[in-house]
Amino acid sequence: xxxxxxxxxxxxxxxxxxxxxxxxxxLMDSSLPVLTQHLVEIRAxxxxxxxxxxxxxTKDALEAGETSVRLNMVAAWREATVFTEAxxxxxxxxxxxxxxxxxxxxxxxxxxxNAAKHFDEDQLAALVGLIALINTWNRLNVIxxxxxxxxxxGQWG
Numbered sequence: 001x002x003x004x005x006x007x008x009x010x011x012x013x014x015x016x017x018x019x020x021x022x023x024x025x026x027l028m029d030s031s032l033p034v035l036t037q038h039l040v041e042i043r044a045x046x047x048x049x050x051x052x053x054x055x056x057x058t059k060d061a062l063e064a065g066e067t068s069v070r071l072n073m074v075a076a077w078r079e080a081t082v083f084t085e086a087x088x089x090x091x092x093x094x095x096x097x098x099x100x101x102x103x104x105x106x107x108x109x110x111x112x113x114n115a116a117k118h119f120d121e122d123q124l125a126a127l128v129g130l131i132a133l134i135n136t137w138n139r140l141n142v143i144x145x146x147x148x149x150x151x152x153x154g155q156w157g
Contacts, residue, residue, distance in 0.1 A: 005144040021156075023133055030126035032119070034064050036087055040094040040127065041134045042074050047098045048138035051148030056156070063153035086118035090127055097131040 007013035028037070038061035045053035058071055073080035077091045093115045096107040119127060140146075 001145065001147045003144055003146045007140070007144075020133065020136060023129070027126050027130050027133060030122060032123045032126040032130070033086075035061065035066055036090050036127075037130055038064065038066060039070075039074060039077075039083070039087055040090050040130055042071070043077070043091050043094050044098045044131065044134045045138055046075050047095065048135065048142060050138035050141050052141040052146045052151070053134065053137055055148040055151045059151055059153045089114040089118045093127060094131050094134075097128070098135055 007017045028034075038057050041053060041057040042061065045057060061071060062068070067082075070080075070082045073082055074091075077083055077088065083091065089111075092111045093107065096103065096111050100106050115127065116124060
């Protein structure tokens with residue numbers, strides 16, 4: 001499969017990519033636990049069918065110390081016993097934030113309050129930003145049909 005488009009081929013695309021990569025760096029450097037970040041990225045990418053992001057974030061999660069058991073259970077996190085309550089709250093917020101169009105009310109108060117029990121203000125800001133950013137990446141990659149499978153951990157920062 002060949003990509004339909006490269007954002008790095010022109011001035012506007014390259015500039016845009018620079019800014020969203022900078023936003024990602026801010027989130028990566030936050031106090032939101034790195035494994036929680038990867039779980040959120042993986043779950044949103046599963047929902048959105050983004051192969052590039054699944055390839056990247058599962059490999060980076062393994063490199064960061066995540067287990068294959070937990071990675072294999074992300075899609076069925078509600079039934080899995082391997083996630084902490086904080087991770088479950090983050091995964092619920094990620095699902096609802098990714099599926100906004102599927103629910104007339106958007107993210108429920110219950111999901112928000114549960115996340116707020118487990119994360120401080122900076123971590124919540126990082127979590128919300130991460131959910132928005134991974135959905136952006138998913139859409140960019142799916143729309144332009146970016147091929148997946150050859151990512152090497154740490155390749156993009």
